Amino acid sequence: MELFTPDFGLVFWMFVAFAILFFVLAKWGWPAIMKMIEGRADLIDKGVEYAQNAKEQLDHAREEANKYIEEARKQQAEMLRDADKMKTQIIEEARVAASKEAQKVMDAAKVSIEQERKEAELRFRDEVSSFALDIATKVVRNQMSDEKAQTKLVNSLLDELENKN
Amino acid sequence: MLSLVSMVLIAPLCVAAGENASEQEEKKINPKEIIFEHLGDGYGWEVPFNHHYRIPLPVIVRDYEGHWHLFSSSRIQHGQEYEGFMLGGKDSQWHGKVVGLRPVNVDGQTMMEEYRPWDISITKNVMALFITVILVIWMVLRVAAWYKKSMYKAPRRFTGAVEALIEFMYNGVIKPTLGDRAHRFGPYLLTVFFFILIMNLMGLIVIFPGGANLTGNIAVTMVLALITFFITNICGTKHYWKEIFWPDVPWWLKVPIPIMPAIELFGVFTKPAALTIRLFANMLGGHIVVIVLTLLIFILGAFGAAVTGFTTVVSVCFSLFMLLLDVLVSFIQAYVFTMLSALFIALGTEKGEHGHGAEAHPAGHTK
Numbered sequence: 001m002e003l004f005t006p007d008f009g010l011v012f013w014m015f016v017a018f019a020i021l022f023f024v025l026a027k028w029g030w031p032a033i034m035k036m037i038e039g040r041a042d043l044i045d046k047g048v049e050y051a052q053n054a055k056e057q058l059d060h061a062r063e064e065a066n067k068y069i070e071e072a073r074k075q076q077a078e079m080l081r082d083a084d085k086m087k088t089q090i091i092e093e094a095r096v097a098a099s100k101e102a103q104k105v106m107d108a109a110k111v112s113i114e115q116e117r118k119e120a121e122l123r124f125r126d127e128v129s130s131f132a133l134d135i136a137t138k139v140v141r142n143q144m145s146d147e148k149a150q151t152k153l154v155n156s157l158l159d160e161l162e163n164k165n
Numbered sequence: 166m167l168s169l170v171s172m173v174l175i176a177p178l179c180v181a182a183g184e185n186a187s188e189q190e191e192k193k194i195n196p197k198e199i200i201f202e203h204l205g206d207g208y209g210w211e212v213p214f215n216h217h218y219r220i221p222l223p224v225i226v227r228d229y230e231g232h233w234h235l236f237s238s239s240r241i242q243h244g245q246e247y248e249g250f251m252l253g254g255k256d257s258q259w260h261g262k263v264v265g266l267r268p269v270n271v272d273g274q275t276m277m278e279e280y281r282p283w284d285i286s287i288t289k290n291v292m293a294l295f296i297t298v299i300l301v302i303w304m305v306l307r308v309a310a311w312y313k314k315s316m317y318k319a320p321r322r323f324t325g326a327v328e329a330l331i332e333f334m335y336n337g338v339i340k341p342t343l344g345d346r347a348h349r350f351g352p353y354l355l356t357v358f359f360f361i362l363i364m365n366l367m368g369l370i371v372i373f374p375g376g377a378n379l380t381g382n383i384a385v386t387m388v389l390a391l392i393t394f395f396i397t398n399i400c401g402t403k404h405y406w407k408e409i410f411w412p413d414v415p416w417w418l419k420v421p422i423p424i425m426p427a428i429e430l431f432g433v434f435t436k437p438a439a440l441t442i443r444l445f446a447n448m449l450g451g452h453i454v455v456i457v458l459t460l461l462i463f464i465l466g467a468f469g470a471a472v473t474g475f476t477t478v479v480s481v482c483f484s485l486f487m488l489l490l491d492v493l494v495s496f497i498q499a500y501v502f503t504m505l506s507a508l509f510i511a512l513g514t515e516k517g518e519h520g521h522g523a524e525a526h527p528a529g530h531t532k
Contacts, residue, residue: 003201003204003205003383003449004383005383006382006383006384006387007206007284007382007384008283008284008285009284009285009286009288009291010206010288010290010291010294010382010384010385011384011387011388012285013285013287013291013294013295014294014384014385014388014389015388017291017294017295017298018298018356018360018388018389018392020298021298021301021302021356021360022352022353022356024302024306025301025302025305025306025352025355025356026352026353026356028306028309029302029305029306029308029309029352030305030309030351030352030355030356031352032309032312032313033305033308033309033312033328033331034335034348034351036309036312036313036316036317037312037328037331037332037335039317040317043317
């Protein structure tokens with residue numbers, strides 16, 4: 001059977017062809033391809049790892065940011081509250097100061113009024129006394145116009161003096 | 166197979182034209198001869214629609230005096246003699262091969278005797294072999310060049326397809342079987358896989374660059390199996406040889422009659438034989454079925470136009486189915502050959518650290 005007897009020529013060429021094929025591919029083909037495939041697999045692995053890390057970091061960062069936002073919000077609220085407090089305080093203080101000032105002014109006014117009043121009183125008294133003296137002078141003048149009356153008065157005064165002593 | 170296809174195309178016309186009896190007699194076909202012609206090798210390459218012309222290929226022979234001859238196959242294609250060489254006739258021992266004539270002395274008379282010279286002609290199969298080698302080199306180096314150029318980009322189209330095959334074989338078969346030795350034998354196994362795959366597929370193409378029944382030729386599969394055999398036995402470890410000559414079986418199986426060593430030693434040689442025959446028979450079978458189905462048209466053509474027409478439709482459908490199946494078989498056989506080679510090499514280079522489980526471990530990956 002021709003089919004089952006290997007032909008020498010074909011065996012020879014098969015060896016030669018396969019040797020050449022193997023030499024070429026083993027030198028320039030497979031190592032380069034395997035290296036690249038492995039390298040790319042590594043790269044992809046690294047990329048995935050990196051992406052995972054990045055995602056984790058991102059999640060972390062988001063959390064952090066949320067925390068900061070929350071904190072900021074709290075601070076803002078606090079500041080607002082503080083400002084509000086301060087505002088009322090300032091107003092209160094201002095009011096107190098104003099009332100104090102007003103009190104002072106009023107006190108001063110009172111004092112001056114008192115003084116004025118005292119002065120007026122004094123002046124009034126002076127005037128009244130001068131008026132009274134005038135009136136008394138006039139009355140005395142009228143009453144003392146006669147001798148009898150004068151003597152009577154002197155006597156009474158002298159009596160008075162005597163009584164006193 | 167090529168001229169068969171052209172015959173298929175022409176056949177209905179001939180039948181329709183109404184061949185007469187004498188023409189039929191003249192064209193009477195010999196199925197066996199046709200089948201063997203198409204399965205075997207040849208010194209020229211058929212072209213479509215022409216039974217006479219063959220693409221000439223170089224014939225390289227060494228005559229009985231030790232001189233080398235190189236000439237075109239067209240010089241002896243049609244039975245002519247050239248430089249003392251010709252094609253062996255029908256009754257010759259070497260039918261269809263290049264034979265030479267040399268004078269011999271028989272009973273004191275000088276007679277011319279046919280002899281088979283050393284023949285390393287670039288036959289159809291050798292040419293197909295070269296074409297396949299060039300194709301595989303081109304394919305792999307193109308992919309390698311692409312990787313060098315575009316580094317870590319994702320491969321697409323052709324490169325992607327080749328890479329898928331490489332990954333499939335390397336990560337799917339070679340690495341699990343050979344483990345840390347994968348990088349050492351990977352290049353050989355990948356080369357074998359792509360070489361067989363392309364040879365198989367080229368064999369299915371009917372016109373010129375293909376059509377040679379290369380992997381269905383026992384010389385080709387034998388060489389591949391022998392290379393695996395040599396790698397296995399040359400790289401064989403102490404553990405491998407111990408398993409052959411002193412396997413872990415009860416002593417009376419080894420002494421005084423070495424039954425197990427004999428069986429094991431026999432197994433060393435049956436492995437490459439199995440590799441040879443498996444690939445050879447599978448691919449040959451596929452080619453035979455397609456040819457026989459096609460020939461059926463002409464055999465049954467004797468029964469008239471209606472039968473021929475019907476057979477043509479049926480045969481072409483079946484041939485198409487068989488060819489598609491052969492595409493699958495081409496891949497599977499390349500895969501199986503590579504897988505078994507990997508397995509044999511793995512068994513041969515096993516360090517034996519796993520003790521009894523060593524042999525079972527790589528075997529676990531086979532079907």
